[in-house]
Amino acid sequence: MQRGSKKEYIQKVKQLREQLCMGIQEGLDLLDQTGGDVAQASARFKEKMLRVTTDFVRLPEENVLPYLEEYKYDAGRAIDQILDDFRLVDGVPQPLPVYLLHKYRNNKKEAVEQLATLVEKKAQLKRDWKSVGYYEHPWLAEELLLQLNEPSRCVLALTEWLRFEDSEGFENALFYNLDLAVTQMQVLDQSNLAAALRMARDIYNEHEETHQQGPAFYKALNKDKDYQAARRFFLASRELLTNKLYDFIQANLDQLALPD
Numbered sequence: 001m002q003r004g005s006k007k008e009y010i011q012k013v014k015q016l017r018e019q020l021c022m023g024i025q026e027g028l029d030l031l032d033q034t035g036g037d038v039a040q041a042s043a044r045f046k047e048k049m050l051r052v053t054t055d056f057v058r059l060p061e062e063n064v065l066p067y068l069e070e071y072k073y074d075a076g077r078a079i080d081q082i083l084d085d086f087r088l089v090d091g092v093p094q095p096l097p098v099y100l101l102h103k104y105r106n107n108k109k110e111a112v113e114q115l116a117t118l119v120e121k122k123a124q125l126k127r128d129w130k131s132v133g134y135y136e137h138p139w140l141a142e143e144l145l146l147q148l149n150e151p152s153r154c155v156l157a158l159t160e161w162l163r164f165e166d167s168e169g170f171e172n173a174l175f176y177n178l179d180l181a182v183t184q185m186q187v188l189d190q191s192n193l194a195a196a197l198r199m200a201r202d203i204y205n206e207h208e209e210t211h212q213q214g215p216a217f218y219k220a221l222n223k224d225k226d227y228q229a230a231r232r233f234f235l236a237s238r239e240l241l242t243n244k245l246y247d248f249i250q251a252n253l254d255q256l257a258l259p260d
Contacts, residue, residue, distance in 0.1 A: 012038050020045055021074035049073040057082045058091030097258045101250060108246040115249050115258070116159035119152045122257045139164055142177045151252040154184040158245055162238070170231055171221075174201040188244040193237045200230035 104111035
């Protein structure tokens with residue numbers, strides 16, 4: 001490509017990029033191949049993106065084209081949207097729970113969150129701000145969770161407890177549905193973690209009884225080796241617990257109260 005034609009092509013690439021999601025170098029290459037013909041370069045790019053997208057999602061062109069047009073032939077964004085809308089796994093439509101487990105297979109925390117939300121919606125559980133106390137979020141009350149069948153209870157009770165710990169901290173989580181949560185941990189063969197959390201709650205109560213709330217209480221808690229060991233054990237076990245919950249969901253999909 002000559003210097004003069006390159007300057008001309010750069011202007012034409014700007015025209016192409018106003019209509020299509022393409023890289024500068026790709027635009028220059030297409031213009032070089034088509035002798036600077038913008039229409040031909042555009043047509044070749046669209047044809048390439050259409051082929052890439054249809055090959056990936058394994059759907060007919062008529063299903064794919066509206067998505068490509070919406071996203072200015074950005075194949076990546078079009079593919080993501082198509083997969084979501086058709087719930088495709090290896091080109092085959094799947095029920096929503098199966099699709100979500102596949103979509104977030106490399107982000108199991110998100111997968112578990114998504115499936116727990118489906119369980120809650122299917123059960124039509126109503127969060128009540130009055131049950132929250134001084135917390136800012138209407139956390140699910142234990143009596144609501146106990147209404148669910150055992151697999152659904154395990155998924156939602158544990159996910160909700162972990163959400164609570166994320167939001168309100170370890171100390172407060174020791175007093176939010178802990179007995180229910182650790183029972184579900186035992187279902188997942190995490191008895192050591194369940195015991196550590198119960199021990200942490202007992203130690204907290206002992207120090208509170210001795211010191212009441214205040215500087216002396218928190219100083220004693222921070223110096224308590226067993227309490228701090230239990231806290232560290234929970235933090236170290238959290239990812240494993242999420243992975244166990246993901247595997248539990250996969251193994252019990254037919255028993256979970258989930259939408260199709």
